[in-house]
Amino acid sequence: MGNAEIITNAKKKLEQFLGFSFLSPLVIEISIPFYGFYKDNVVAIGYFGDYEYELERTLIHELAHFIQDKICKPKFPxxxxxxxxxxxxxxxxxxxxxxxxxxxxxxxxxxxxxxxxxxxxxxxxxxxxxxxxxxxxxxxxxxxxxxxxxxxxxxxxxxxxxxxxxxxxxxxxxxxx
Known part of the structure; x- marks a missing residue:
């Protein structure tokens, strides 16, 4: 499965879990392997190679940050x-x-x-x-x-x-x- 399919699957799973749909943030690939982060409407994902399960989990995690940021806008202390x-x-x-x-x-x-x-x-x-x-x-x-x-x-x-x-x-x- 390609990264585009994994991104789509992760988004669908999160939408089903939350019970509502959302627009996707920009997802970019970075050179740090097995790492991901969310910042300012961008999900950055490192290289995961054949570890599709871990990539999908990381995408779901970072998309959850995106949703929380869009809806709640957490205030940093x-x-x-x-x-x-x-x-x-x-x-x-x-x-x-x-x-x-x-x-x-x-x-x-x-x-x-x-x-x-x-x-x-x-x-x-x-x-x-x-x-x-x-x-x-x-x-x-x-x-x-x-x-x-x-x-x-x-x-x-x-x-x-x-x-x-x-x-x-x-x-x-x-x-x-």
Missing amino acids: YLHMIIEGIPLLFGIGNGKLLGYYQFVEGFATWIDEEIMGYRGDEYWFSVPKYYFKVYYKGAEIFRKLGKKEAIEYGLTNREFCKDPQKYKLLRTISISN
Whole structure:
């Protein structure tokens, strides 16, 4: 399967999971293997070779960031970063910066694991402390909620979303059509 098909499949799976359609962001290929990120309407994906499953999982994860950015517009806690940033790199701290990263990365991780399957304890307990604390513990927050509540929380959280009403408006439009 080619990358274009994998991108299309990842988008379709995410749309089915979320219950609504969305326009695709620009997806570009970068030279960093097995890596992906989302920034300003662009999903950047590294070279995955024959690892199509991992590419699809990474695309779903980054597309989840895109959706959260478009609907919720997460607000980064800049002031908290000054105090909490360095300790958090070492997995230390429980402040607002950690909460923000758990909200953003936890949401995307929860979605990619719901769609593509749980990565497994062996994987999670082998990652650096920071990743475990942000990605795994963040996804745990969403796992404890039901699917509908978790999606709503990830797209409307008043603490971290600039526009918490946008998702409710989107749901109203989707239901009425």
